[in-house]
Amino acid sequence: MTPRQKRRMAGAALVVLAVSGASALALSAFRENLMYFYGPTQLAEGEAPGERIIRLGGLVENGSIRHAEEGLTVFFSVTDTKNSIPVEYVGLLPDLFREGQGVVTHGRMGPDGVFRAERVLARHDENYMAPEVAAALKAAGYEEHPGKKAY
Secondary structure, rough: OOOHHHHHHHHHHHHHHHHHHHHHHHHHHHHOOOOOEEEEEEEEEEEOOOOOOOOEEEEEEEOOEOOOOOOOOEEEEEEEEOEEEEEEEOOOOOOOOOOOEEEEEEEEOOOOOOOEEEEEEEEOOOEEHHHHHHHHHOOOOOOOOOOOOOO
């Protein structure tokens, strides 16, 4: 092999290494930012990883909303009619947040069995329910109201 061919081979190897490294970094960042959806029954059965941020969706359980005496802390439960998961959230709730309505929360499951939400999303009109929430409720045997559809 001539010196020129050796330089070309070394250059090609460096390009392959650089592209491989960049791809590995991009996939790693993507995996770290990926957020999976779980229903209350899946969390109750221990299917969700405790260390990762996940999405929990379902219905706000009737009679479960409590506000702390001071501050913006709110306690409520998310249910799929089979299981309920207690949720703690510090912040302002969406205007459409209320009992019996669909909700999706982002956060982590604590070792004490309380889901610590960092973000709470409520449905945006009377006929919408997030597809993941609708699927979780359907899997739990919840009968859908006529007129409510997932988009």
